[in-house]
Amino acid sequence: MSTNYWQEDLETMNREKLRELQLERLKKTVTIAVNAPFYKEVFHKLGITADAIRSVEDISKLPFTNKADMREHYPF
Known part of the structure; x- marks a missing residue:
């Protein structure tokens, strides 16, 4: 019995895909x-929606979440 521990289709996918x-x-x-x-x-304050994300580089529009944010808004 052989089991692959990797996803060949993902790990060999061309860069565009x-x-x-x-x-x-x-x-x-x-x-x-x-x-x-x-x-x-x-996201509302920053005007971020899924439609505002047009490229992977748009990840830079997303805010960091830090420990203080988590404490202030527990349980998230």
Whole structure:
């Protein structure tokens, strides 16, 4: 019995397809995050929506979350 511990299709994907997958996943993450009250408020203040994410480089638009943010908005 042989088991692969890696995902060959992902790890051998060409760069263009990989960027498309990364962008798709980034948009999905933003869409999910906006359902959390903390991120909904932060993203709204910054005008961030999944539609505002047009490239992987747009990840730089997303704010950092630090320990103080987590403490102030517990349980997230």
